[in-house]
Amino acid sequence: MVMGKLVLISRLAGRDIRRHPAQAVLLLLAITAATAVLSLGLVLHGVTSQPYQQTRAATNGPDVVAYLPALHGPGVRPGPPAAAAALARAPGVTGHGGPYPDVWTIIRARGLSAGAEAEGRTQASSPIDQPKLTAGGWVRPGHVVIERTFADALGVGVGDRVTLGGQAFTVGGIAVTAAVPPYPNLCQVTGGGCVGGAPGGEQVPPRDLGMIWVTEPDALRLATPAAPVSTYVLDLRLGDPAQAEAFAAGHSGGPGSAGLSNMVGWPDLAAADGLLVQDEQQVLSPGALLAALLAVASVAVLAGGRMAEHTRRTGLLKAAGGGPGLVAGVLLAENLVLALAAAAAGLLAGWLAAPLITSPGAALVGTPGAPSLTVPIAAEVVAVAVAVALAATLVPAIRAARTSTVSALAGVARPPRRRAALIAISRRLPVPLLLGLRLVARRPRRAILGAASIMITTAGVVAVLAFHVTADRGDQATASGLSDPVVIRDEQMLLVLTVVLLALTALNAVCAAWTTVLDTRAASALARALGATPRQVGAGIAAAQVIPAVPGALLGIPLGIELFAAASRAGRVVVPPAWWLAAAVLGVLIAAAALASIPAWAGTRRPAAEILQAEMV
Amino acid sequence: MNETAGPEAAGGTPVLRARGLHKHYGKDAGLVRAVDGVDLDVDAGETVAVTGPSGCGKSTLLHLLGGLDRASAGEIWLAGRRVDQLGERALARLRREAVGFVFQAFHLMDELTAVENVELPGLLAGQSPRAARRRAAGLLERVGLADRAGFLPSALSGGQRQRVAIARALVADPLVVLADEPTGNLDSEATLDVLRLFDSLHAAGQTLVIVTHDSRIAATADRLISMRDGEFVDQTRLTGGTTGSLGTLAGLEG
Numbered sequence: 035m036v037m038g039k040l041v042l043i044s045r046l047a048g049r050d051i052r053r054h055p056a057q058a059v060l061l062l063l064a065i066t067a068a069t070a071v072l073s074l075g076l077v078l079h080g081v082t083s084q085p086y087q088q089t090r091a092a093t094n095g096p097d098v099v100a101y102l103p104a105l106h107g108p109g110v111r112p113g114p115p116a117a118a119a120a121l122a123r124a125p126g127v128t129g130h131g132g133p134y135p136d137v138w139t140i141i142r143a144r145g146l147s148a149g150a151e152a153e154g155r156t157q158a159s160s161p162i163d164q165p166k167l168t169a170g171g172w173v174r175p176g177h178v179v180i181e182r183t184f185a186d187a188l189g190v191g192v193g194d195r196v197t198l199g200g201q202a203f204t205v206g207g208i209a210v211t212a213a214v215p216p217y218p219n220l221c222q223v224t225g226g227g228c229v230g231g232a233p234g235g236e237q238v239p240p241r242d243l244g245m246i247w248v249t250e251p252d253a254l255r256l257a258t259p260a261a262p263v264s265t266y267v268l269d270l271r272l273g274d275p276a277q278a279e280a281f282a283a284g285h286s287g288g289p290g291s292a293g294l295s296n297m298v299g300w301p302d303l304a305a306a307d308g309l310l311v312q313d314e315q316q317v318l319s320p321g322a323l324l325a326a327l328l329a330v331a332s333v334a335v336l337a338g339g340r341m342a343e344h345t346r347r348t349g350l351l352k353a354a355g356g357g358p359g360l361v362a363g364v365l366l367a368e369n370l371v372l373a374l375a376a377a378a379a380g381l382l383a384g385w386l387a388a389p390l391i392t393s394p395g396a397a398l399v400g401t402p403g404a405p406s407l408t409v410p411i412a413a414e415v416v417a418v419a420v421a422v423a424l425a426a427t428l429v430p431a432i433r434a435a436r437t438s439t440v441s442a443l444a445g446v447a448r449p450p451r452r453r454a455a456l457i458a459i460s461r462r463l464p465v466p467l468l469l470g471l472r473l474v475a476r477r478p479r480r481a482i483l484g485a486a487s488i489m490i491t492t493a494g495v496v497a498v499l500a501f502h503v504t505a506d507r508g509d510q511a512t513a514s515g516l517s518d519p520v521v522i523r524d525e526q527m528l529l530v531l532t533v534v535l536l537a538l539t540a541l542n543a544v545c546a547a548w549t550t551v552l553d554t555r556a557a558s559a560l561a562r563a564l565g566a567t568p569r570q571v572g573a574g575i576a577a578a579q580v581i582p583a584v585p586g587a588l589l590g591i592p593l594g595i596e597l598f599a600a601a602s603r604a605g606r607v608v609v610p611p612a613w614w615l616a617a618a619v620l621g622v623l624i625a626a627a628a629l630a631s632i633p634a635w636a637g638t639r640r641p642a643a644e645i646l647q648a649e650m651v
Numbered sequence: 652m653n654e655t656a657g658p659e660a661a662g663g664t665p666v667l668r669a670r671g672l673h674k675h676y677g678k679d680a681g682l683v684r685a686v687d688g689v690d691l692d693v694d695a696g697e698t699v700a701v702t703g704p705s706g707c708g709k710s711t712l713l714h715l716l717g718g719l720d721r722a723s724a725g726e727i728w729l730a731g732r733r734v735d736q737l738g739e740r741a742l743a744r745l746r747r748e749a750v751g752f753v754f755q756a757f758h759l760m761d762e763l764t765a766v767e768n769v770e771l772p773g774l775l776a777g778q779s780p781r782a783a784r785r786r787a788a789g790l791l792e793r794v795g796l797a798d799r800a801g802f803l804p805s806a807l808s809g810g811q812r813q814r815v816a817i818a819r820a821l822v823a824d825p826l827v828v829l830a831d832e833p834t835g836n837l838d839s840e841a842t843l844d845v846l847r848l849f850d851s852l853h854a855a856g857q858t859l860v861i862v863t864h865d866s867r868i869a870a871t872a873d874r875l876i877s878m879r880d881g882e883f884v885d886q887t888r889l890t891g892g893t894t895g896s897l898g899t900l901a902g903l904e905g
Binding site for chain 1: 710711714717719720721739740743744746747748752754756758760761762763767770771772774775776777780783784803819823
């Protein structure tokens with residue numbers, strides 16, 4: 035008995051999906067988009083830890099890095115302090131590299147200049163923190179090895195000529211390290227050049243500092259009386275790496291303190307390495323929220339559009355002897371199949387997209403690959419999809435229970451609303467706007483959803499514009515004119531988000547227009563019978579999407595600026611020029627109109643007589 | 652009492668003329684001949700009733716004549732102008748200016764009041780809101796619903812709704828009113844109201860083509876055409892027509 039009912043429900047649900055493939059595909063796309071964005075957000079957490087560990091392993095990264103102030107003074111030969119030897123013998127330390135002299139200098143290449151922390155190394159490999167070469171060879175006299183992100187920003191490669199403190203060098207290699215954060219976050223942990231003095235009194239902002247390696251004699255030659263060897267770097271290996279932070283805290287003299295060492299544990303370095311992705315996550319979080327809202331709006335519009343059809347179908351099932359349970363079962367089965375398929379597709383899409391967005395860039399060895407897709411993440415995504423399916427089922431199921439069979443067959447469960455003021459205003463408008471405004475008046479909730487959708491998209495676009503303007507004004511750019519990888523990656527992230535937002539809005543616009551076409555089939559056919567041209571009717575349906583989009587787009591401007599202000603690290607925002615904003619609003623509205631006109635045009639292709647006959651009750 | 656009349660027998664210049672009209676759906680074994688070689692002339696001021704069983708092609712014929720659907724073959728002339736080859740835009744204009752439709756299901760906009768429904772074709776034709784409203788109010792008065800102008804369709808009886816629909820069909824002073832089962836959804840009393848209205852329209856010289864399967868309605872026409880399987884099988888000129896005692900002819904009054 036139960037088995038037979040289940041078979042019947044699955045057959046009816048399967049047939050309905052096959053009968054309306056376009057509707058099923060749109061619903062699938064909307065839920066897939068929502069779950070993909072959700073998956074992406076969930077799998078991003080901790081995604082940088084893996085590449086940092088890979089780099090740490092590949093370079094024999096230190097557990098603790100000690101920055102020891104160099105000895106200076108009249109008659110004192112520059113050299114490592116005695117503390118270096120003491121630290122190397124400290125309890126818990128099982129190995130060390132260095133100490134290496136650090137000199138603060140200016141690197142010039144291809145017309146650009148920036149501050150550089152030059153670390154003097156031996157030509158032999160170090161047992162701890164031996165930077166991993168990604169191009170060229172290790173240090174030798176007259177040759178410099180440049181940290182990869184810094185080299186990218188300078189635009190130099192192996193064989194290029196650069197000057198260090200006015201002395202000519204050849205770029206001998208490009209390397210990555212786990213001992214210092216990559217450009218431009220070198221000073222995110224205290225030490226090295228960040229506490230040194232600028233040679234010749236040149237002021238270089240902390241974000242314009244990069245890491246380079248030269249031979250120790252070359253490093254000492256770079257030192258000048260104005261910019262002597264500032265610190266010695268000692269890389270330490272501990273017996274228990276988990277004690278790195280405690281060891282650093284116990285032996286550190288505090289930032290910039292003279293005569294005492296500064297210590298940095300590897301967890302701090304890993305955190306600083308992840309700053310690039312942290313910035314992206316700052317951008318992604320509000321972006322993902324916007325995308326999820328858009329996807330939910332799509333689902334709501336689609337569910338609303340199918341309501342009339344479901345009501346009529348409910349009538350058929352009830353007329354054939356089905357009870358409310360059967361009706362709800364069929365609806366639930368249909369939506370559940372689509373939601374589960376969408377959840378699977380969304381999980382896969384989010385999982386595959388995460389590494390593209392969070393690729394570690396030049397600073398780290400390797401890529402994170404596909405982040406781990408855990409059972410809780412999958413469960414959360416599936417739960418959201420199922421919740422959407424339940425929500426899409428609940429309202430029609432309740433209506434099915436409440437609506438009489440005759441009324442359901444007539445499809446009168448959801449009569450259009452009357453908005454007298456809008457109808458009165460529409461009388462004075464050209465025919466397409468007259469029809470469009472009356473369609474808006476019929477379904478005000480759908481119009482509000484459409485306005486919200488456009489508002490979110492415009493906000494996203496305005497946030498991107500604000501980001502560009504703010505970056506161009508130098509708030510986030512480097513003073514030296516070097517390309518800032520953080521800004522570049524933020525731009526890439528924003529581009530991805532903008533594409534996602536625009537795609538979802540496009541889906542929304544098509545769904546809303548298509549739903550309007552379905553909902554107003556009879557009214558549109560009647561308007562044609564009374565003398566409206568198909569073009570006027572199509573334009574009216576498109577206008578019904580654009581009319582609520584106008585206030586939505588205008589509200590999106592302040593929302594976008596606020597959004598950027600909230601996501602911006604500096605919290606400062608340069609408002610884009612008025613004509614940029616006007617162009618953005620206009621572009622969004624034109625795109626919405628163009629997309630809405632596709633289903634609107636398709637809806638007017640069926641002969642009016644056929645529709646009126648079919649709608650006859 | 653009755654006399655048979657062929658397509659060429661109608662006197663005067665026909666307002667509406669169809670020649671060799673076909674409307675086919677499907678193909679091969681699934682071919683349906685909804686309208687199959689129909690010739691028709693409707694004179695100015697004439698009331699023509701088309702009867703026949705359900706599915707015989709009556710409504711399809713009406714839709715073809717009014718430019719709501721495209722014929723598979725044949726010609727349609729309205730006031731001496733061939734209209735079957737017109738584009739969608741010109742057809743829309745034709746429906747706006749020369750044809751009025753009355754449907755069995757009324758097809759009123761639920762969210763519009765009676766007067767707003769009636770003025771809609773005028774607004775679609777580009778009339779000023781004031782002119783359209785004045786015309787609509789006048790027509791509602793003509794159909795006896797001046798006091799119901801501000802009512803929504805849901806607050807009107809079936810007969811009242813159909814009278815609103817008839818008022819709407821008259822907005823443009825059409826050459827011909829095409830009515831598809833106009834009393835199909837009405838009770839006897841409402842049917843009589845609508846018949847009286849058609850009678851007054853006929854008396855005013857309005858050309859009417861009424862599709863109906865109700866023989867009582869058909870009996871009120873000047874000419875009765877029987878249709879079966881897409882073809883005209885009989886045409887009869889009724890000497891009494893609507894100029895006789897309408898209620899008696901229709902069998903609705905004692």
